[in-house]
Amino acid sequence: MKILHIACLACALWLTGCATTGPSQDSAAGTAPSSSAGAPPRISHTPVIPNGPLRPITAAQAASGEVASLSTPADLWDRIRRGFAMPDLQHELVQDREQWYATRPDYMQRMTERSSKYLFHIVEELERRGMPTELALLPYIESAFNPQAVSSAKAAGMWQFMPATGNYFDLKQNAFRDDRRDVLASTRAALDYLQKLHGMFGDWHLALAAYNWGEGSVGRAIARNQKQGLGTSYTDLNMPAETRMYVPKLQAVKNIVANPEAFRTELPLIENHPYFQTVDITHDIDVALVATLAGVREEDFRALNPSFNKPVILAAGTPQVLLPWDNAKVFQRNLEARREGQYASWTVWSVPSTMTVAEAAQRAGMSENDLRSINNIPPRMLIKAGSALMIPRSSAIRQDVSSHLADNGQVAFSPEIVTRRTTVKAGKGETVASIARRYKLTAANVADWNDVRATAAFKVGQQVVVYLPVRQAAPQARNARTPVARSGAAGKRAADAPVRRGGTPSKVKRR
Helix, strand or coil: CHHHHHHHHHHHHHHHHHCCCCCCHHHHCCCCCCCCCCCCCCCCCCCCCCCCCCCCCCHHHHCCCCCCCCCCCCCHHHHHHHCCCCCCCCCHHHHHHHHHHHCCHHHHHHHHHHHCCCHHHHHHHHHHHCCCHHHHHHHHHHCCCCCCCECCCCCECCCCECHHHHHHCCCCECCCEECCCCHHHHHHHHHHHHHHHHHHHCCHHHHHHHHHHCHHHHHHHHHHHHHCCCCCCHHHCCCCHHHHHHHHHHHHHHHHHHCHHHHCCCCCCCCCCCCEEEEECCCCEEHHHHHHHHCCCHHHHHHHCCCECCCEECCCCCCEEEEEHHHHHHHHHHHHHCCCCCCCCEEEEECCCCECHHHHHHHHCCCHHHHHHHHCCCCCEEECCCCEEEEECCCCCCCCCCHHHHHHCCCCEEECCEEEEEEEECCCCCEHHHHHHHCCCCHHHHHHHCCCCCCCECCCCCEEEEEEEHHHHHHHCCCCCCCCCCCHHHHHHHHCCCCEECCCCCHHHCC
16 A cells, blocks of 8 residues: 555656646757756746646647647648747728639649749748748749749849848859859748848837838838827838838738638648758769759759849859759769769859950950850940859869859959041141040041051041041030041042941941
8 A cells, every 4th residue: 555655646646746837948949058068958847736626628728839739730731831930910901802813723723833933932031030931922922933033123032132132141142153042041031031120120010010111211101100199110110102001911821821711712732841952062063964864854843943033053163053852862872873974054154354255255266146045145345354154164174163253253244436537627736646546436436447658647638538437426526636527439438338336446447
């Protein structure tokens, strides 16, 4: 009997130690308590001895997060719903947007199917940071989950970063890639920014308004309302129509995800499983080769790696790529089996001096059209010294592109000088040198165009041929020593002389 009493007492003590208040304060705040390296964190629990009869918990308590669910999420939508933590916005604009989305099932289907590649990673990152999972739906509002989206204001990617904001959050934008479109980098930057904004305003609705409108604009709107004794919540502020609709759009999508049946909407199945995984890249390698070795279509590879805008991946700047989960091991196995031949068909050439596209193409051993196409060179432009051009990689080039070029390479242009053939009257005592000085030309060119020596002198009134920039030709015509107006066929030929673009005109290159 004594043994039975001891056993009952031990059981009671054990049950008492298991009764706790739920997560510690640190855990509830989304921060991990400190712990020694390699040891699990020690969480302090205060035992609670029940007072009176036990009562079942309510549905609200079960959904509050203080009670952990014993069932795993059925799919990713279920997982997102469980992490909803932002206060709901009650506003007539929410109902307006609900109606808009609910009456466009095809649009909703395309948008949600497109998101299936990226949504798991975003939810993982939000949960890791302790942020509301509603924010995983924000790219639906920003870009319809299109990583190639570009706004009229030049914001790019599924999170729609402006160039300057992207630079602030260390999103590289160079001649070879735009990290505003990169799935991992842009998600990291967007969540960093949203956390920063929430820390500034202490309110998720205001943080979202600042994400759309700018933190300075929201701060000034709050200050104006405070000065006038008005409220400073999201619905109280005077803001542009786009920002006014921003949070209602997100709330509408949240409501549809929370209860799709109520809106007669069917969400595509997105499994609670990673869609992709990262794979290390140790050599510069063609995009087409990666797709081939992985057994995926190139367009599917680019959908996961939308930051690449060239046919080659520079390992020094992008040491990892994303591949569909089941294809990552296929790629690694095939890459290890490929021991011979080069991995990359392209390399980067730093242009040593400012030159025409034709000259650069000749040096690179490719056609002018191909050079323009792969490097996005617009017409009537010179390539400035130091520009990083993508060119074919020969078998003699074994070295991969340096990290400096891979991370910082840019292509810069200057307008070609457009000139027109014209004639001017020589004044008293005019020489080749004086004509050259007057029009900021070289004496050698003036002599060449007129078939005279560089030391030659002209007779008074003699017509001297020069090639002048078009922008300068018109003002010079009002000068006393400007081209003589001609009549008849000779005049027409002079007026219709072909325009030459680029470099300094020479006798043998006139067109």
